[in-house]
Amino acid sequence: MEAAKKKVLNGVNIEQLFSTIDLIKEKPDVAKFKFRATNKWVNGTHCRATVKGFYGALKEDDSREPRVFDMDEPPVLLGNNQGTNPVEYLLVALSGCLTTSLVAHSSAKGIEIKGVQSRYEGDIDLRGFLGLSEEVPVGYKEIRVYFKIDADVSDEQKKEMIRMAQKYSPVFNTITKSAPVSVHLDK
């Protein structure tokens, strides 16, 4: 029982996590991942993305079933509600990444978690998208996140869990520190 408890905490396989870390220390290329998506325009503001394969741990992984995501705008933004819109998907991505980072890093530190909930709100001034103002940002002006953590630890420790989530979340760091995106015409 005691050994099993240590091996998996909060559903995170700590043993696998630490053995992965040891492996990466020896072979840094194991840590290099490539994630992918494709997109096909449907009509108007409606398009459809598909996610399937990725590269990581030194090999291609094509074993997953494809997953499909419809995106569209609500009527007020010229769409027909055929899907969640792209800026909302960005919040979905951020929410998943902060949550996973919080749980993984807290688990590695041996903190038992009963529950984690969070909410996200981001401000966009559409004058940027519409080309009506050079002064407002085209992207999110600001995003606010609020976490509720159910665990038998102090508020100070909960705040430290949130700091770890921010420090190690790839999506959080992509958004707050930026990443270069090159866009090409494919013949």
Added chain:
Amino acid sequence: MEAAKKKVLNGVNIEQLFSTIDLIKEKPDVAKFKFRATNKWVNGTHCRATVKGFYGALKEDDSREPRVFDMDEPPVLLGNNQGTNPVEYLLVALSGCLTTSLVAHSSAKGIEIKGVQSRYEGDIDLRGFLGLSEEVPVGYKEIRVYFKIDADVSDEQKKEMIRMAQKYSPVFNTITKSAPVSVHLDK
């Protein structure tokens, strides 16, 4: 026929687009939107986000049905494939936003589009997430995008369509120019 053609192009209601622009020029607050998501941790690297209401055009819109998105990692990243992972959702968001921006701005310029497809690949070195290196970025190091556009225009015009997509896409600009994200502990 001729009037109907002008009113809607590529499924985009151009008339509504230009009347929205006129309205925003008069009342800039109409352009201020707030998008939202919530997230609940399930177990391990599995969590679930929900998107429903938003604020925009001077009012709350709670009319849409909630949409739910499961996120998880593949086994090599300690998960059980219960969903697409958060960094893949970021590519989904980017794909939808660049596509919608390309189609909307091309439509406003009167360009008829037959098809748009695109593919996305982003590099992440997980030594950042794992805290094994301060030198590699925690987020995406680089994202590459390739567009195929089916339209009766020159390659130079297609490249201009891609430049407009980049200039006006909120997700592209959030990623490439960064946005502040504040994270709080909710009591």
